[in-house]
Amino acid sequence: xxxxxxxxxxxxxxxxxxxxxxxxxxxxxxxxxxxxxxxxxxxxxxxxxxxxxxxxxxxxxxxxxxxxxxxxxxxxxxxxxxxxxxxxxxxxxxxxxxxxxxxxxxxxxxxxxxxxxxxxxxxxxxxxxxxxxxxxxxxxxxxxxxxxxxxxxxxxxxxxxxxxxxxxxxxxxxxxxxxxxxxxxxxxxxxxxxxxxxxxxxxxxxxxxxxxxxxxxxxxxxxxxxxxxxxxxxxxxxxxxxxxxxxxxxxxxxxxxxxxxxxxxxxxxxxxxxxxxxxxxxxxxxxxxxxxxxxxxxxxxxxxxxxxxxxxxxxxxxxxxxxxxxxxxxxxxxxxxxxxxxxxxxxxxxxxxxxxxxxxxxxxxxxxxxxxxxxxxxxx
Numbered sequence: 001x002x003x004x005x006x007x008x009x010x011x012x013x014x015x016x017x018x019x020x021x022x023x024x025x026x027x028x029x030x031x032x033x034x035x036x037x038x039x040x041x042x043x044x045x046x047x048x049x050x051x052x053x054x055x056x057x058x059x060x061x062x063x064x065x066x067x068x069x070x071x072x073x074x075x076x077x078x079x080x081x082x083x084x085x086x087x088x089x090x091x092x093x094x095x096x097x098x099x100x101x102x103x104x105x106x107x108x109x110x111x112x113x114x115x116x117x118x119x120x121x122x123x124x125x126x127x128x129x130x131x132x133x134x135x136x137x138x139x140x141x142x143x144x145x146x147x148x149x150x151x152x153x154x155x156x157x158x159x160x161x162x163x164x165x166x167x168x169x170x171x172x173x174x175x176x177x178x179x180x181x182x183x184x185x186x187x188x189x190x191x192x193x194x195x196x197x198x199x200x201x202x203x204x205x206x207x208x209x210x211x212x213x214x215x216x217x218x219x220x221x222x223x224x225x226x227x228x229x230x231x232x233x234x235x236x237x238x239x240x241x242x243x244x245x246x247x248x249x250x251x252x253x254x255x256x257x258x259x260x261x262x263x264x265x266x267x268x269x270x271x272x273x274x275x276x277x278x279x280x281x282x283x284x285x286x287x288x289x290x291x292x293x294x295x296x297x298x299x300x301x302x303x304x305x306x307x308x309x310x311x312x313x314x315x316x317x318x319x320x321x322x323x324x325x326x327x328x329x330x331x332x333x334x335x336x337x338x339x340x341x342x343x344x345x346x347x348x349x350x351x352x353x354x355x356x357x358x359x360x361x362x363x364x365x366x367x368x369x370x371x372x373x374x375x376x377x378x379x380x
Contacts, residue, residue: 001285001299001312005376009037009055009064009361012369018043020369022053026156027349027361028087028095035061035351036133037361038085038097039372045341048107049073052085052099054133061359061374067133071099075123075139079104083122088157088165095129096197097136098167100153109175114338117180118173122150126197142167142191147203149185150174155220155275156349158190162227165197166190166254168206168219184212188219188234192254206232207250207264213240216248216264220275225282228254231306233267233274233286237336247274247288249306269300269309275348279379280355287317287348287360294320297348297362299377317375318345318364344370350377 010022025039035057042050052071055064073080083100090096102111103121112119125139144151155168171187187208191200207216216234224230229251236248247269267274271290279285284302286309297317300309345364352358353376360375 001301001315001377001379003315003317003375004378005062007062007374008371009374010039010041010053010066010372012365012371015369018049019053021045021047022365022370022372023363024084024347025349025361025363025372026084026086027351027359028089028156029351029353029359030089030095031092033060033353034058034132035359036087036095037064037372037374038087039363040083040085042081045370046081046083046102046111048079048081048104050081050083052082052097054085054087055372056133060353060357061376064374069133069136071127071136072139073101073104075101075125075141079107084153086153086155086157086167088159090163090165090193090196093130093132094196095133096157096165097127097129098142098153098157099125099127099139100151100169101125101139113175116173116175116178118175118177119150119152120175122152124151124153124167124169124191128197142200144191144200144203147171147189147191149177149182154188154218158221158223158230160223160227163196164192164194164227164254166192166204166221166230167200168221168232169203170217170219171203184208186212186215188216188232190221190230190254204254206252207234207248214238214245218273220273222276222278224251224253225278226253230254231276231278231284233276234264235272235274235289244272247271247286249276251306267306267309269311271298273346273348275350277350277352277358279358280352283379285350285358285379287350287362289346289348291343291346295345296320297345315377317348317360317377318362318373356380 189203271288299312348362
């Protein structure tokens with residue numbers, strides 16, 4: 001696999017202070033070949049006034065146009081911010097955008113409380129567009145009966161050939177919940193729609209450690225070869241060891257009873273967030289964020305459906321990063337969240353363009369500003 005071209009979708013240089021930090025990028029490709037990149041935009045990561053920005057490309061990602069959209073950030077009169085945005089074409093010409101909304105009624109509160117290990121109140125919202133992203137319907141809240149505690153979107157929308165779609169999300173403790181026993185709420189889930197985003201069912205449990213001593217974070221999920229099958233990769237943190245461990249993987253199937261994390265396996269790939277993609281030839285590709293100094297986003301390839309992986313060195317999507325204070329042998333759980341605000345690259349995404357080409361997006365930059373990058377990758 002080779003990186004054959006690079007460029008910028010959003011350049012923070014020269015932008016106003018309110019738009020200096022672009023991060024958490026998503027990438028959508030429609031059946032007609034139009035590309036959309038949605039990302040969080042604000043003065044810093046997860047700021048009380050962060051919103052979503054959407055760019056569109058009609059030439060396979062070579063050039064991008066910013067769409068003049070101002071998404072509402074207040075819900076039912078409550079001030080909020082928008083954290084993540086995931087887009088998919090659910091029917092020809094009909095786009096679905098799902099977002100995580102964070103309650104910012106008290107803008108002095110941080111997103112995460114290290115004392116309670118809880119997050120601010122959140123909601124999952126959705127909207128539709130039928131004019132290639134030029135305008136959007138009003139936000140609607142997605143309600144999931146039985147969903148526990150605070151929800152946060154954790155990766156791109158998943159689509160199967162039969163039209164089913166799923167949003168990966170995580171559950172977390174509420175900000176004001178002091179009970180340490182409720183650490184068991186942390187888990188990775190899917191909410192599923194079989195009517196093109198009109199309604200969602202679930203939640204379907206993807207991964208949760210039986211003793212709650214290992215956390216499976218920031219799941220990235222791709223559809224498997226059969227309808228309902230999926231492959232999920234996790235940034236994995238061992239609370240007992242006090243550090244991250246290798247990327248873990250689960251290959252599962254949509255079913256309410258699919259609640260066991262015993263099938264979660266060590267991939268032996270070092271890193272945090274990892275995004276899986278099946279290539280046209282059936283090989284499984286992973287984009288892996290490795291923040292050990294000096295840091296990189298690496299391409300890994302599996303020819304045996306995830307049983308083994310080979311790093312495609314030196315085909316680094318990104319390399320070299322400013323120190324973030326994270327990556328030591330031991331790290332407290334609360335320090336992980338603090339480091340999120342300091343990291344200068346991450347959240348890679350890939351969409352297949354042709355039988356031999358794919359497009360990757362990710363964020364990277366410096367303390368002066370974070371940009372959204374694209375890179376074109378070619379494989380044999």
